[in-house]
Amino acid sequence: MARGPRTIAEVAEQFGVTHRTVRYYEDQGLVSPERRGTQRLYHPRDTVRLGLVLRGRRLGFALEEIRRILDMYDQQPGEAGQLTYLLAQIVDRRADLDQRRRDVEDALAELDDVERRCRRDLSALAAASGDG
Amino acid sequence: MARGPRTIAEVAEQFGVTHRTVRYYEDQGLVSPERRGTQRLYHPRDTVRLGLVLRGRRLGFALEEIRRILDMYDQQPGEAGQLTYLLAQIVDRRADLDQRRRDVEDALAELDDVERRCRRDLSALAAASGDG
């Protein structure tokens, strides 16, 4: 049952995007599936990478930024300068993500607040109709 | 020192966006500052609202979606149907935000991972140069 590499239609279906989107990401250097002749073959590695791209997109990062981040992850630089540069980039990314986390948590807290008020108003209405 | 309503340039400056952006948000119905003649006056209420819009933007929501969410917050419907509809919308928003929070936390975890490997490699390099 372990079928090997998958087609573009299959991975697009899996992630709920169109094949056009997947090909666009390839144009932008975000994924680079193997080619058997003219056809694209998506190995698990490519599929995972595509998942990371889509997560980055959900986080609101631009595709170019996502590409830089993923390339950063992939590097095995081995040189001290590269490593310290990488660490600096990590600091930036973390600051960005920390901001996003604060935003999400604030928004969720307010959502809770609205929901509480909403339920309170509903039960008040129910009580009033019960009284009427 | 409590200066009253502020000008568009001031709020734009405060939030680090251009006046063009603020006016565009007004076109889209996201904010609606008072008008003294032709000039816009931003009261604290408008300023807070603009802050919420920008947070929504950081979260990757489309402006149209942000407008719906903020309008949802503002409503005092009083009617049961409106309230249950509002609750349903809240469920959707929460699912969306929960997904985003998972994304952020996963990304932060991977960032930590990369950083650890990076520091390990750096100290390995330092040790090697110390030996050499």
Next chain:
DNA sequence: CTTGACGTTGACGTCAACGTAAAGCACGAT
């Protein structure tokens, strides 16, 4: 009363991230 400094309204330009349409290869089934 002119001169800036700011504000305002269109109108048009731009860029990212796709969508869509046209036309062609590959390949198994009829």
Next chain:
DNA sequence: ATCGTGCTTTACGTTGACGTCAACGTCAAG
């Protein structure tokens, strides 16, 4: 051999979110 089906490339269109520019109002200072 050709037919349909799926994948491919090429090219152009679209949408959201602004940027930019021109032309004009306004108001305090000189």
